[in-house]
Amino acid sequence: MRELREVLQETFGYPDFRPGQQAVVEAALAHRDVLGVLPTGSGKTLCYQLPSRLNPGLVVVVSPLLALMADQVARLQAAGDKRVVALSSRLSPQDHAWVLAHLGEYHVVFMAPETLLKPAVLAKVAALGVALFVVDEAHCISAWGPDFRPAYLKLGGAIARIRPASTMALTATAPRRVQQDIVQGLGLRDPVLAVASVDRPNVFLGVEQVADPTAKRRRLLALVAAVAGPTIVYFDSKAQAEATSAALVAAGVKAAYYHAGLNPEQRDLIQHQFMGDRMRVICATSAFGMGIDKNDVRLVVYTHVPESLEAYSQGIGRAGRDGGLAVSVVLVAPGDLARAAQFAGSLPEAGVIHTVFKHPDAYQDFDDPQVSLILAYIKAGFDEAAVTQRLAARLTERGQASAAMAAFLTTTGCHRAALVAHFDAPAVAHHALCCGPVTPAVLQQVAPSASPLPQPSAWREIFANIFRIKP
Numbered sequence: 001m002r003e004l005r006e007v008l009q010e011t012f013g014y015p016d017f018r019p020g021q022q023a024v025v026e027a028a029l030a031h032r033d034v035l036g037v038l039p040t041g042s043g044k045t046l047c048y049q050l051p052s053r054l055n056p057g058l059v060v061v062v063s064p065l066l067a068l069m070a071d072q073v074a075r076l077q078a079a080g081d082k083r084v085v086a087l088s089s090r091l092s093p094q095d096h097a098w099v100l101a102h103l104g105e106y107h108v109v110f111m112a113p114e115t116l117l118k119p120a121v122l123a124k125v126a127a128l129g130v131a132l133f134v135v136d137e138a139h140c141i142s143a144w145g146p147d148f149r150p151a152y153l154k155l156g157g158a159i160a161r162i163r164p165a166s167t168m169a170l171t172a173t174a175p176r177r178v179q180q181d182i183v184q185g186l187g188l189r190d191p192v193l194a195v196a197s198v199d200r201p202n203v204f205l206g207v208e209q210v211a212d213p214t215a216k217r218r219r220l221l222a223l224v225a226a227v228a229g230p231t232i233v234y235f236d237s238k239a240q241a242e243a244t245s246a247a248l249v250a251a252g253v254k255a256a257y258y259h260a261g262l263n264p265e266q267r268d269l270i271q272h273q274f275m276g277d278r279m280r281v282i283c284a285t286s287a288f289g290m291g292i293d294k295n296d297v298r299l300v301v302y303t304h305v306p307e308s309l310e311a312y313s314q315g316i317g318r319a320g321r322d323g324g325l326a327v328s329v330v331l332v333a334p335g336d337l338a339r340a341a342q343f344a345g346s347l348p349e350a351g352v353i354h355t356v357f358k359h360p361d362a363y364q365d366f367d368d369p370q371v372s373l374i375l376a377y378i379k380a381g382f383d384e385a386a387v388t389q390r391l392a393a394r395l396t397e398r399g400q401a402s403a404a405m406a407a408f409l410t411t412t413g414c415h416r417a418a419l420v421a422h423f424d425a426p427a428v429a430h431h432a433l434c435c436g437p438v439t440p441a442v443l444q445q446v447a448p449s450a451s452p453l454p455q456p457s458a459w460r461e462i463f464a465n466i467f468r469i470k471p
């Protein structure tokens with residue numbers, strides 16, 4: 001396929017395809033359905049961008065996040081394609097109506113699944129005919145995964161009605177059972193599977209035991225100071241994300257917090273500041289991440305036990321996308337694993353589901369993942385009985401996911417070997433910059449020019465001020 005590579009070089013300026021890209025592009029050009037699992041997020045756009053340059057028809061891209069759509073529209077426009085638009089709630093009602101009426105004049109149209117499923121939009125798209133239907137972040141269809149979006153469950157029906165020449169499902173992470181969910185849920189016909197390995201050889205897989213929550217905070221701040229590059233720190237609590245952000249700011253670090261309690265404008269602002277290097281550290285809950293396409297993230301820290309290896313591999317996959325060395329680390333204090341297992345084994349009580357159904361507006365600002373999930377179901381049009389049933393069905397899956405995460409963290413062998421085995425990827429060998437505690441030697445490799453750490457006494461003072469503990 002010499003010609004394809006020439007188009008890639010001449011039109012997009014890339015020397016060669018990344019793993020998996022070419023198979024996805026070729027499948028679309030041959031009007032085949034295709035599932036692409038491409039861990040480096042930045043390589044996914046090209047998978048539909050290139051076929052859309054070579055084939056004239058309409059390309060519809062379903063994407064879960066407004067910020068992600070805006071980013072992709074800007075990227076395609078910068079690459080010279082001006083007939084690109086996002087049909088979203090960000091448009092004024094007049095503009096929305098105009099774009100919908102003139103949809104056939106566009107080349108690539110982005111929209112959220114909820115937008116596509118509106119009767120008027122679906123009817124218009126089906127009537128126009130679609131050359132390539134793209135489902136981005138396709139793992140959102142799977143209840144196994146951390147980013148489950150109930151509206152994705154209805155995309156299969158929409159695709160059956162639209163009958164595109166080819167359907168392309170793209171995701172950065174999907175073990176075999178999630179791949180099956182995607183293929184079945186979207187109704188892909190004899191799809192080409194292009195699965196690149198989940199392994200990110202340039203990302204150190206750190207796992208560290210700490211004595212207690214105070215030691216965890218101290219270790220976190222030391223790591224942030226030592227690496228000195230763009231950093232994402234994940235928390236399972238909104239309050240902790242805020243408090244740690246405040247501690248970092250007090251220590252002179254450009255930091256901000258990000259969670260579901262912020263309004264969309266605040267979230268966009270922080271995301272843009274981070275992308276534009278005006279913010280170095282984001283203290284975030286799991287609300288932050290999907291669609292983050294920053295190449296030079298050097299450090300990703302989990303201060304809690306991730307709910308699954310799927311969530312974990314997505315999180316650490318945001319580090320080192322430029323190919324340079326990066327560090328990820330999970331900080332584990334005594335009791336963390338037990339708490340994660342307990343959380344995985346609990347469901348919202350029937351009373352909670354009922355209350356959220358009765359007063360959904362009262363829960364919009366709630367930062368509880370289970371409440372968020374119920375709200376997502378309500379938005380997607382599911383009734384109370386169906387939601388109760390689905391949440392109960394998820395319980396076993398969540399327990400298994402939690403157990404797999406615990407096994408990964410507590411293995412006495414190579415963490416990387418355990419991770420790739422979970423994802424059915426080819427085995428890897430442990431190497432010098434592979435996994436385990438983040439030693440000074442590892443930090444030296446990742447951040448050779450970073451400034452020395454602040455004195456321990458300075459940190460103690462900062463902690464004392466922020467967390468009101470005795471220095």
Ligand SMILES: [Zn+2]
Pocket residue numbers: 413414415416417429430431434435436
């Ligand atoms: Zn290893």
